[in-house]
Amino acid sequence: MLPGRDWAGRPVAGTVASNRPVGGSRGRRVAVPVRGTALLLIDVINDLDFDGSDALISEAEPMASRLAALKQRATQAGVPVIYINDNFGQWRSDFRRTVAHCTAHTSPGRRVSRRLRPTARDYFVLKPKHSGFYDTTLDTLLADLRVRRTILTGIAGNICVLFTANDAYMRDLKILAPADCIVSNTLNDNANALRQMETVLKGNITSSEYLTFRRPGSRPRGRS
Secondary structure, eight states, X not given: OOTTBOTXXXXXXXXXXXXXXXXXXXXXXXXXXXTTEEEEEESOSOOOOSTTOHHHHHHHHHHHHHHHHHHHHHHHHTOOEEEEXXXXXXXXXXXXXXXXXXXXXXOTTHHHHHHTOOOTTOEEEEESSSSSSTTSSHHHHHHXXXXXXXXXXXXXXXXXXXXXHHHHHHTTOEEEOOGGGEEOSSHHHHHHHXXXXXXXXXXXXXXXXXXXXXXXXXXXOSBO
């Protein structure tokens, strides 16, 4: 579902959320094992084409820069990157056409989509609903990659990211949700989503700059 709209597709009023962390420990480094971890980018390939999207775009663009930096570090360390994206109801489309549409000069979300454009080595899953797990191949992919730990990022924190986090928790996957790599429609929405992920889903919402990737055999630095 697109941010800024309700279940029926009607615009939702309110100010866009800050993409700065809310709650949780954020100043201590967290060592994330490379083995068993995957980075999930949720709905970041997005045209953000709806009424009132300007405020969200202004927050999503700097978030995309931070997420691109996290993705680069994860890729260099050997962590698989999985794009989980809406098909926006285009049942005859595929992910390549979605990327082309969202990065076109006519797309309001083009800067976000271009900064986070997938590469040939990345994985992708198209989802028909809010959760990345519902009616998709994500379960099979994570099992094949032997993933036990997910880093959840993207748009919108209070909708698709949270729905995906709930389903990850139900599957006994450990959750990291770097708060500076998640944006929502309003400040309260983002704060509530992060609080839910941290307290109920036992997730770690430490900012991405404090996440370090630990390869097998290396000495741990920080918590994992």
